[in-house]
Amino acid sequence: MYLTNTGRSEPVTIAEIASQFEAPHNHLIKVVNRLGKLGLVVATRGRSGGVRLAVDPYRIKLGNVLRQLEGHTELINCAEPPCALRGSCRLKAALDEGMEAFYRAMDRFNLAEMVDTPTGEKIIRLHRQFLAARH
Amino acid sequence: MYLTNTGRSEPVTIAEIASQFEAPHNHLIKVVNRLGKLGLVVATRGRSGGVRLAVDPYRIKLGNVLRQLEGHTELINCAEPPCALRGSCRLKAALDEGMEAFYRAMDRFNLAEMVDTPTGEKIIRLHRQFLAARH
Numbered sequence: 001m002y003l004t005n006t007g008r009s010e011p012v013t014i015a016e017i018a019s020q021f022e023a024p025h026n027h028l029i030k031v032v033n034r035l036g037k038l039g040l041v042v043a044t045r046g047r048s049g050g051v052r053l054a055v056d057p058y059r060i061k062l063g064n065v066l067r068q069l070e071g072h073t074e075l076i077n078c079a080e081p082p083c084a085l086r087g088s089c090r091l092k093a094a095l096d097e098g099m100e101a102f103y104r105a106m107d108r109f110n111l112a113e114m115v116d117t118p119t120g121e122k123i124i125r126l127h128r129q130f131l132a133a134r135h
Numbered sequence: 136m137y138l139t140n141t142g143r144s145e146p147v148t149i150a151e152i153a154s155q156f157e158a159p160h161n162h163l164i165k166v167v168n169r170l171g172k173l174g175l176v177v178a179t180r181g182r183s184g185g186v187r188l189a190v191d192p193y194r195i196k197l198g199n200v201l202r203q204l205e206g207h208t209e210l211i212n213c214a215e216p217p218c219a220l221r222g223s224c225r226l227k228a229a230l231d232e233g234m235e236a237f238y239r240a241m242d243r244f245n246l247a248e249m250v251d252t253p254t255g256e257k258i259i260r261l262h263r264q265f266l267a268a269r270h
Contacts, residue, residue, distance in 0.1 A: 020219050063233075072160045083156065084155050089257075092250075094197060097240055098238075101237055103233075106229065115225070119225045121223075126220075
């Protein structure tokens with residue numbers, strides 16, 4: 001969402017995202033690498049380097065992104081400790097259907113919609129505050 | 136699911152559930168108290184005491200149970216550390232809609248269906264093994 005701010009010419013630095021969201025720099029590097037491998041962002045190095053979206057945000061469906069980032073997350077852990085019902089459990093299939101309904105619902109949203117009013121304006125204000133604090 | 140086994144006369148002891156699912160006894164006591172408050176199970180004390188379902192399992196919708204047990208769980212933590220977008224965030228509302236779609240999908244299942252073949256038979260076998268090991 002922060003990268004969808006089109007009112008800026010330079011890509012967003014990891015330092016800026018870390019500062020805005022109090023997120024550890026090292027964690028953000030991993031997130032950016034992951035999103036880069038999915039083809040969603042492009043990172044450039046150097047003095048005016050940073051991260052930018054690689055895809056039109058109207059074409060990024062939230063369900064798709066979540067599926068790719070979290071798709072291997074299970075709602076219940078059948079393996080540890082090994083569940084006595086494992087392999088003969090109808091609940092597992094029901095929960096998988098529920099998860100699929102969640103992803104389908106999230107696919108109705110695209111990234112561009114997530115920065116409609118008031119979110120987009122808030123992001124622009126945050127960016128201006130960051131620039132002002134730096135100078 | 137374990138309590139839906141109708142091929143038994145006595146209620147299920149917490150000791151039996153703890154043994155079958157390698158779950159800590161103290162944790163199960165909390166779960167049973169919680170389910171009791173929701174009116175889903177009844178616990179009785181004494182020599183032949185234990186836990187049994189308080190409601191026809193055909194009338195227990197999974198979405199309803201999950202909503203009551205997990206309904207206050209948020210998919211993202213906006214509060215800690217406080218998110219810079221908090222209060223102006225469209226993603227939060229989108230995720231809430233996704234969660235609601237999940238609960239609606241889970242409401243299409245009832246507890247009785249969860250112990251259709253092969254789960255119910257597996258539970259009966261587990262119970263017999265438990266009785267055999269005890270004698």
